[in-house]
Amino acid sequence: MEKTVIRMKKLDERAIVPTLGTPYAAGADLYTVEGATIPSGGTAWLGTGICIEIPEGFVGLIFARSSLGTKRGLAPANKVGVVDSDYRGEIKVVLHNHSDQTQTVEQGERIAQLVVVPYLAMAFEEVDELDETGRGTKGFGSTGKF
Numbered sequence: 001m002e003k004t005v006i007r008m009k010k011l012d013e014r015a016i017v018p019t020l021g022t023p024y025a026a027g028a029d030l031y032t033v034e035g036a037t038i039p040s041g042g043t044a045w046l047g048t049g050i051c052i053e054i055p056e057g058f059v060g061l062i063f064a065r066s067s068l069g070t071k072r073g074l075a076p077a078n079k080v081g082v083v084d085s086d087y088r089g090e091i092k093v094v095l096h097n098h099s100d101q102t103q104t105v106e107q108g109e110r111i112a113q114l115v116v117v118p119y120l121a122m123a124f125e126e127v128d129e130l131d132e133t134g135r136g137t138k139g140f141g142s143t144g145k146f
Contacts, residue, residue, distance in 0.1 A: 060115070
């Protein structure tokens with residue numbers, strides 16, 4: 001599989017270049033340049049010390065690392081971070097502690113994963129009616145148990 005090169009710049013000498021856990025990993029691990037102690041129910045802003053250049057027509061999505069979420073209760077506070085292709089600032093991750101114990105994050109630890117995906121450019125048009133579908137306006141829980 002051909003790889004797309006994502007240009008990145010270190011803003012801090014402690015920064016670690018994002019890594020792929022396996023050759024077919026969809027997400028690249030992001031590392032923090034600072035440590036933090038996060039109390040139960042608390043959040044911490046963690047810098048990665050890098051900025052990246054997402055290609056036009058793509059977006060960087062920042063997701064939780066499954067091991068942090070399931071084993072330690074740590075996940076991005078906004079659930080999924082969005083890095084637009086025109087953003088050039090430091091990538092930061094705000095981790096929230098969902099566990100009932102204080103959690104410590106060490107400098108250099110993997111804190112999230114970045115997935116770069118294409119998106120459709122949008123423009124909205126106001127109309128009086130939308131096309132009909134079989135589902136219609138049936139929402140939450142309408143296709144099974146809620």
